[in-house]
Amino acid sequence: MRKNKLFLTLFVSLLMLSSAAWSDDAEDNYKNYCWQCHGMTGDGMGLNVQDMSVQPRDHTSAKAMGGRSDADLFKVIKEGGLAIDKSVLMPPWRDSLSDDEIHDLVKYLRKLCQCG
Amino acid sequence: MKYLFLLVALIVANAALADDGMLILQNRCASCHELSGPAAQSVQELWQRKGPDLFYAGSKYNAEWLEKWLVKPRRIRPAGHHPIQHIKPGNKRDMIDTTTLRPHPALSPNDAKKVTKALMKLKATAEMMGTAVFKGGSISVSFGEMVFDKFNGCMACHEIEPGYGGLSGPEVYTAAKRYQADYLVSFITDPQAWNPKTPMPNRHVSAPNIQKIVQYLQALAKENWDEKK
Numbered sequence: 001m002r003k004n005k006l007f008l009t010l011f012v013s014l015l016m017l018s019s020a021a022w023s024d025d026a027e028d029n030y031k032n033y034c035w036q037c038h039g040m041t042g043d044g045m046g047l048n049v050q051d052m053s054v055q056p057r058d059h060t061s062a063k064a065m066g067g068r069s070d071a072d073l074f075k076v077i078k079e080g081g082l083a084i085d086k087s088v089l090m091p092p093w094r095d096s097l098s099d100d101e102i103h104d105l106v107k108y109l110r111k112l113c114q115c116g
Numbered sequence: 117m118k119y120l121f122l123l124v125a126l127i128v129a130n131a132a133l134a135d136d137g138m139l140i141l142q143n144r145c146a147s148c149h150e151l152s153g154p155a156a157q158s159v160q161e162l163w164q165r166k167g168p169d170l171f172y173a174g175s176k177y178n179a180e181w182l183e184k185w186l187v188k189p190r191r192i193r194p195a196g197h198h199p200i201q202h203i204k205p206g207n208k209r210d211m212i213d214t215t216t217l218r219p220h221p222a223l224s225p226n227d228a229k230k231v232t233k234a235l236m237k238l239k240a241t242a243e244m245m246g247t248a249v250f251k252g253g254s255i256s257v258s259f260g261e262m263v264f265d266k267f268n269g270c271m272a273c274h275e276i277e278p279g280y281g282g283l284s285g286p287e288v289y290t291a292a293k294r295y296q297a298d299y300l301v302s303f304i305t306d307p308q309a310w311n312p313k314t315p316m317p318n319r320h321v322s323a324p325n326i327q328k329i330v331q332y333l334q335a336l337a338k339e340n341w342d343e344k345k
Contacts, residue, residue: 048272
Protein backbone atom coordinates (compact mmCIF):
# COMPACT_ATOMS: atom_id res chain seq x y z
CA MET A 1 0.00 0.00 0.00
CA ARG A 2 2.73 2.42 1.05
CA LYS A 3 4.76 1.43 -1.91
CA ASN A 4 1.79 2.13 -4.14
CA LYS A 5 1.41 5.60 -2.70
CA LEU A 6 5.06 6.36 -3.18
CA PHE A 7 4.79 5.20 -6.75
CA LEU A 8 1.75 7.38 -7.29
CA THR A 9 3.49 10.48 -5.91
CA LEU A 10 6.47 9.80 -8.12
CA PHE A 11 4.23 9.34 -11.12
CA VAL A 12 2.28 12.53 -10.45
CA SER A 13 5.42 14.61 -9.96
CA LEU A 14 6.86 13.23 -13.18
CA LEU A 15 3.67 14.19 -14.97
CA MET A 16 3.84 17.70 -13.54
CA LEU A 17 7.46 18.02 -14.58
CA SER A 18 6.72 16.98 -18.12
CA SER A 19 3.74 19.31 -18.48
CA ALA A 20 5.52 22.41 -17.16
CA ALA A 21 6.19 24.48 -20.27
CA TRP A 22 9.78 24.95 -21.29
CA SER A 23 11.30 28.38 -20.78
CA ASP A 24 12.75 29.72 -24.03
CA ASP A 25 15.50 32.32 -24.36
CA ALA A 26 14.64 35.90 -25.30
CA GLU A 27 16.01 35.75 -28.83
CA ASP A 28 13.93 32.67 -29.70
CA ASN A 29 10.85 34.23 -28.14
CA TYR A 30 11.37 37.49 -30.02
CA LYS A 31 11.68 35.51 -33.27
CA ASN A 32 8.64 33.37 -32.60
CA TYR A 33 6.22 36.06 -31.42
CA CYS A 34 7.36 39.67 -31.89
CA TRP A 35 9.00 39.58 -35.25
CA GLN A 36 5.73 39.03 -37.12
CA CYS A 37 5.04 42.75 -36.61
CA HIS A 38 8.19 44.36 -35.20
CA GLY A 39 10.41 42.93 -37.95
CA MET A 40 13.47 40.70 -38.43
CA THR A 41 15.75 43.43 -37.11
CA GLY A 42 13.24 44.91 -34.64
CA ASP A 43 12.92 48.13 -36.64
CA GLY A 44 9.10 47.99 -36.67
CA MET A 45 8.87 46.99 -40.34
CA GLY A 46 7.66 43.42 -39.95
CA LEU A 47 5.94 41.10 -42.40
CA ASN A 48 2.46 42.17 -41.24
CA VAL A 49 2.66 45.97 -41.26
CA GLN A 50 1.24 46.75 -44.73
CA ASP A 51 -2.44 46.84 -43.72
CA MET A 52 -2.02 47.76 -40.03
CA SER A 53 -3.69 51.04 -39.04
CA VAL A 54 -1.12 51.69 -36.27
CA GLN A 55 2.51 50.88 -36.96
CA PRO A 56 4.49 48.71 -34.51
CA ARG A 57 7.13 50.45 -32.39
CA ASP A 58 10.70 50.61 -33.75
CA HIS A 59 12.54 48.63 -31.04
CA THR A 60 15.92 49.76 -32.35
CA SER A 61 15.18 53.45 -31.80
CA ALA A 62 16.54 54.89 -28.57
CA LYS A 63 14.21 57.84 -29.11
CA ALA A 64 11.04 55.71 -29.33
CA MET A 65 12.03 53.32 -26.54
CA GLY A 66 14.15 55.46 -24.17
CA GLY A 67 11.23 57.10 -22.35
CA ARG A 68 9.84 53.75 -21.12
CA SER A 69 10.71 52.21 -17.75
CA ASP A 70 11.32 48.45 -17.49
CA ALA A 71 8.00 48.20 -15.63
CA ASP A 72 6.19 49.93 -18.55
CA LEU A 73 7.71 47.51 -21.03
CA PHE A 74 6.87 44.52 -18.84
CA LYS A 75 3.27 45.67 -18.59
CA VAL A 76 2.69 46.25 -22.30
CA ILE A 77 4.21 42.87 -23.23
CA LYS A 78 2.20 40.99 -20.64
CA GLU A 79 -1.14 42.78 -20.98
CA GLY A 80 -1.05 44.30 -24.47
CA GLY A 81 -1.44 47.79 -25.96
CA LEU A 82 -4.91 48.49 -24.53
CA ALA A 83 -3.55 48.15 -20.96
CA ILE A 84 -1.41 51.27 -21.50
CA ASP A 85 -3.96 53.14 -23.64
CA LYS A 86 -2.19 52.16 -26.84
CA SER A 87 -3.38 50.26 -29.89
CA VAL A 88 -5.27 46.95 -29.67
CA LEU A 89 -2.92 45.77 -32.43
CA MET A 90 -0.19 45.16 -29.83
CA PRO A 91 -1.41 41.82 -28.35
CA PRO A 92 -1.17 40.62 -24.74
CA TRP A 93 1.37 37.79 -24.37
CA ARG A 94 0.63 36.54 -20.85
CA ASP A 95 -0.60 33.16 -22.10
CA SER A 96 2.45 32.62 -24.31
CA LEU A 97 5.22 33.81 -22.01
CA SER A 98 6.03 33.33 -18.31
CA ASP A 99 6.91 36.39 -16.18
CA ASP A 100 10.57 35.29 -16.28
CA GLU A 101 10.50 35.11 -20.07
CA ILE A 102 8.94 38.60 -20.22
CA HIS A 103 11.67 40.00 -17.91
CA ASP A 104 14.26 38.48 -20.27
CA LEU A 105 12.50 40.09 -23.25
CA VAL A 106 12.65 43.51 -21.53
CA LYS A 107 16.44 43.07 -21.20
CA TYR A 108 16.58 41.99 -24.85
CA LEU A 109 14.66 45.14 -25.92
CA ARG A 110 17.17 47.26 -23.97
CA LYS A 111 19.96 45.72 -26.01
CA LEU A 112 18.08 46.36 -29.28
CA CYS A 113 17.55 50.07 -28.54
CA GLN A 114 20.82 50.47 -26.65
CA CYS A 115 18.92 52.57 -24.17
CA GLY A 116 18.03 52.37 -20.47
CA MET B 117 -29.58 -10.95 -41.72
CA LYS B 118 -28.44 -9.96 -45.17
CA TYR B 119 -28.38 -6.32 -44.09
CA LEU B 120 -26.38 -7.13 -41.01
CA PHE B 121 -23.82 -8.86 -43.20
CA LEU B 122 -23.66 -5.84 -45.50
CA LEU B 123 -23.25 -3.52 -42.55
CA VAL B 124 -20.39 -5.59 -41.12
CA ALA B 125 -18.76 -5.75 -44.55
CA LEU B 126 -19.02 -1.97 -44.80
CA ILE B 127 -17.47 -1.44 -41.39
CA VAL B 128 -14.63 -3.84 -42.19
CA ALA B 129 -14.02 -2.15 -45.54
CA ASN B 130 -13.96 1.26 -43.87
CA ALA B 131 -11.49 0.06 -41.25
CA ALA B 132 -9.30 -1.37 -44.02
CA LEU B 133 -9.35 2.00 -45.82
CA ALA B 134 -8.29 3.74 -42.62
CA ASP B 135 -5.47 1.21 -42.07
CA ASP B 136 -4.20 1.79 -45.61
CA GLY B 137 -4.43 5.52 -44.94
CA MET B 138 -2.36 5.22 -41.76
CA LEU B 139 0.37 3.42 -43.73
CA ILE B 140 0.46 6.24 -46.29
CA LEU B 141 0.61 8.78 -43.48
CA GLN B 142 3.53 7.00 -41.83
CA ASN B 143 5.46 6.58 -45.07
CA ARG B 144 4.80 9.86 -46.84
CA CYS B 145 3.72 12.42 -44.27
CA ALA B 146 5.34 11.67 -40.90
CA SER B 147 8.65 13.30 -41.90
CA CYS B 148 6.90 16.69 -41.82
CA HIS B 149 3.79 16.15 -39.67
CA GLU B 150 3.49 14.96 -36.06
CA LEU B 151 0.94 12.10 -36.02
CA SER B 152 0.93 11.07 -32.36
CA GLY B 153 1.73 14.22 -30.37
CA PRO B 154 2.29 15.97 -28.09
CA ALA B 155 2.68 19.52 -29.44
CA ALA B 156 6.16 21.11 -29.42
CA GLN B 157 7.29 22.11 -25.92
CA SER B 158 9.94 24.64 -26.95
CA VAL B 159 10.32 27.22 -29.71
CA GLN B 160 13.29 25.32 -31.15
CA GLU B 161 11.28 22.10 -31.24
CA LEU B 162 8.41 23.95 -32.96
CA TRP B 163 10.70 25.27 -35.71
CA GLN B 164 11.96 21.75 -36.42
CA ARG B 165 8.44 20.62 -37.31
CA LYS B 166 8.15 21.12 -41.06
CA GLY B 167 4.34 21.07 -41.19
CA PRO B 168 1.39 21.65 -38.84
CA ASP B 169 0.63 18.89 -36.28
CA LEU B 170 -1.93 16.36 -37.47
CA PHE B 171 -2.35 14.25 -34.33
CA TYR B 172 -5.75 15.86 -33.63
CA ALA B 173 -6.85 16.11 -37.28
CA GLY B 174 -10.19 14.37 -36.64
CA SER B 175 -11.26 17.13 -34.24
CA LYS B 176 -10.03 19.91 -36.52
CA TYR B 177 -10.79 19.41 -40.22
CA ASN B 178 -13.95 19.11 -42.24
CA ALA B 179 -13.49 15.72 -43.91
CA GLU B 180 -14.91 16.95 -47.21
CA TRP B 181 -12.42 19.83 -47.43
CA LEU B 182 -9.56 17.59 -46.33
CA GLU B 183 -10.08 14.99 -49.03
CA LYS B 184 -10.30 17.64 -51.76
CA TRP B 185 -7.27 19.58 -50.52
CA LEU B 186 -5.05 16.50 -50.36
CA VAL B 187 -5.70 15.89 -54.08
CA LYS B 188 -5.21 19.53 -55.00
CA PRO B 189 -3.31 21.31 -52.22
CA ARG B 190 -3.21 25.10 -52.30
CA ARG B 191 -1.16 27.39 -50.05
CA ILE B 192 -2.92 28.31 -46.77
CA ARG B 193 -0.16 30.19 -44.95
CA PRO B 194 1.11 32.95 -47.27
CA ALA B 195 4.55 32.95 -45.63
CA GLY B 196 4.80 29.21 -44.98
CA HIS B 197 4.43 27.20 -41.80
CA HIS B 198 7.18 29.11 -39.98
CA PRO B 199 7.33 32.59 -41.57
CA ILE B 200 10.65 33.18 -39.83
CA GLN B 201 12.18 30.63 -42.24
CA HIS B 202 10.71 32.23 -45.36
CA ILE B 203 11.20 35.99 -45.15
CA LYS B 204 13.87 38.50 -46.07
CA PRO B 205 14.34 42.20 -45.29
CA GLY B 206 12.72 44.58 -47.81
CA ASN B 207 12.55 48.34 -48.38
CA LYS B 208 9.31 49.06 -46.54
CA ARG B 209 8.87 45.82 -44.58
CA ASP B 210 10.03 42.20 -44.36
CA MET B 211 9.03 40.36 -47.54
CA ILE B 212 8.13 36.75 -48.27
CA ASP B 213 11.00 34.92 -49.95
CA THR B 214 8.87 32.84 -52.34
CA THR B 215 11.90 30.93 -53.64
CA THR B 216 12.01 29.06 -50.31
CA LEU B 217 8.36 27.94 -50.42
CA ARG B 218 7.67 24.50 -51.91
CA PRO B 219 4.36 23.16 -53.27
CA HIS B 220 2.69 20.59 -50.98
CA PRO B 221 2.83 16.93 -52.08
CA ALA B 222 -0.46 15.82 -53.69
CA LEU B 223 -2.27 12.47 -53.38
CA SER B 224 -4.30 10.46 -55.88
CA PRO B 225 -8.08 10.64 -55.22
CA ASN B 226 -8.00 7.06 -54.00
CA ASP B 227 -5.15 7.64 -51.54
CA ALA B 228 -6.72 10.90 -50.38
CA LYS B 229 -9.88 9.01 -49.43
CA LYS B 230 -7.87 6.50 -47.36
CA VAL B 231 -5.74 9.18 -45.71
CA THR B 232 -8.81 11.25 -44.85
CA LYS B 233 -10.41 8.21 -43.19
CA ALA B 234 -7.26 7.66 -41.13
CA LEU B 235 -6.84 11.35 -40.20
CA MET B 236 -10.45 11.73 -39.09
CA LYS B 237 -9.81 9.03 -36.47
CA LEU B 238 -7.14 11.10 -34.72
CA LYS B 239 -9.03 12.99 -32.02
CA ALA B 240 -8.00 15.78 -29.66
CA THR B 241 -8.12 15.33 -25.88
CA ALA B 242 -10.93 16.85 -23.80
CA GLU B 243 -8.39 19.31 -22.31
CA MET B 244 -7.57 20.63 -25.77
CA MET B 245 -11.22 20.96 -26.81
CA GLY B 246 -12.34 22.73 -23.62
CA THR B 247 -16.05 23.19 -23.00
CA ALA B 248 -17.03 26.01 -25.37
CA VAL B 249 -18.89 24.99 -28.54
CA PHE B 250 -20.33 26.82 -31.54
CA LYS B 251 -23.96 27.75 -30.92
CA GLY B 252 -24.94 28.58 -34.51
CA GLY B 253 -26.36 31.82 -35.84
CA SER B 254 -25.13 34.27 -38.45
CA ILE B 255 -23.74 37.78 -38.78
CA SER B 256 -23.13 40.27 -41.58
CA VAL B 257 -19.61 40.38 -43.02
CA SER B 258 -19.30 44.10 -42.21
CA PHE B 259 -20.24 43.74 -38.52
CA GLY B 260 -18.09 40.61 -38.26
CA GLU B 261 -15.14 42.51 -39.66
CA MET B 262 -15.49 45.13 -36.90
CA VAL B 263 -15.29 42.44 -34.22
CA PHE B 264 -12.41 40.68 -35.95
CA ASP B 265 -10.35 43.72 -36.87
CA LYS B 266 -11.27 46.85 -34.88
CA PHE B 267 -12.11 45.30 -31.48
CA ASN B 268 -9.64 42.42 -31.41
CA GLY B 269 -6.84 43.19 -33.84
CA CYS B 270 -6.97 39.76 -35.50
CA MET B 271 -6.40 41.14 -38.99
CA ALA B 272 -2.88 42.20 -38.04
CA CYS B 273 -1.75 38.61 -38.70
CA HIS B 274 -4.49 37.20 -40.93
CA GLU B 275 -5.67 37.96 -44.47
CA ILE B 276 -9.46 38.42 -44.60
CA GLU B 277 -9.41 38.35 -48.40
CA PRO B 278 -6.64 37.54 -50.88
CA GLY B 279 -4.03 40.29 -50.60
CA TYR B 280 -5.60 42.14 -47.65
CA GLY B 281 -4.46 41.68 -44.05
CA GLY B 282 -1.49 40.22 -42.18
CA LEU B 283 0.74 37.51 -43.60
CA SER B 284 2.21 35.64 -40.65
CA GLY B 285 -0.89 33.57 -39.87
CA PRO B 286 -3.01 31.32 -42.11
CA GLU B 287 -5.58 33.02 -44.40
CA VAL B 288 -8.87 33.14 -42.48
CA TYR B 289 -11.27 33.70 -45.37
CA THR B 290 -11.27 29.94 -45.99
CA ALA B 291 -10.87 28.87 -42.33
CA ALA B 292 -14.52 27.84 -41.84
CA LYS B 293 -14.32 25.66 -44.96
CA ARG B 294 -11.27 23.91 -43.60
CA TYR B 295 -12.07 23.61 -39.91
CA GLN B 296 -14.95 22.40 -37.76
CA ALA B 297 -16.86 25.23 -36.04
CA ASP B 298 -16.26 23.80 -32.55
CA TYR B 299 -12.52 23.66 -33.26
CA LEU B 300 -12.54 27.33 -34.28
CA VAL B 301 -14.32 28.31 -31.05
CA SER B 302 -11.91 26.20 -29.03
CA PHE B 303 -8.71 27.42 -30.74
CA ILE B 304 -9.64 31.11 -30.48
CA THR B 305 -10.62 30.62 -26.81
CA ASP B 306 -7.28 29.03 -25.91
CA PRO B 307 -4.68 28.66 -28.71
CA GLN B 308 -2.03 27.54 -26.20
CA ALA B 309 -4.13 24.51 -25.19
CA TRP B 310 -3.57 23.23 -28.75
CA ASN B 311 -0.03 24.38 -29.20
CA PRO B 312 1.77 25.98 -26.22
CA LYS B 313 4.31 27.69 -28.52
CA THR B 314 1.94 28.89 -31.26
CA PRO B 315 2.82 32.43 -32.48
CA MET B 316 -0.87 33.29 -32.12
CA PRO B 317 -1.61 35.15 -28.85
CA ASN B 318 -4.64 34.47 -26.67
CA ARG B 319 -6.49 37.77 -27.13
CA HIS B 320 -9.05 36.96 -24.43
CA VAL B 321 -11.97 37.62 -26.73
CA SER B 322 -15.26 37.46 -24.78
CA ALA B 323 -17.28 34.27 -25.25
CA PRO B 324 -20.13 36.02 -27.14
CA ASN B 325 -17.62 37.72 -29.46
CA ILE B 326 -15.92 34.40 -30.21
CA GLN B 327 -19.32 33.14 -31.41
CA LYS B 328 -19.59 36.26 -33.61
CA ILE B 329 -16.09 35.74 -35.02
CA VAL B 330 -16.89 32.14 -36.01
CA GLN B 331 -20.16 33.33 -37.61
CA TYR B 332 -18.05 35.88 -39.50
CA LEU B 333 -15.56 33.24 -40.65
CA GLN B 334 -18.50 31.16 -41.91
CA ALA B 335 -19.86 34.16 -43.82
CA LEU B 336 -16.43 34.78 -45.39
CA ALA B 337 -16.06 31.13 -46.39
CA LYS B 338 -19.29 31.27 -48.42
CA GLU B 339 -17.60 33.38 -51.10
CA ASN B 340 -16.02 31.53 -53.99
CA TRP B 341 -12.43 32.63 -53.37
CA ASP B 342 -10.85 30.13 -55.73
CA GLU B 343 -12.70 31.76 -58.60
CA LYS B 344 -11.84 35.29 -57.46
CA LYS B 345 -8.10 34.59 -57.11
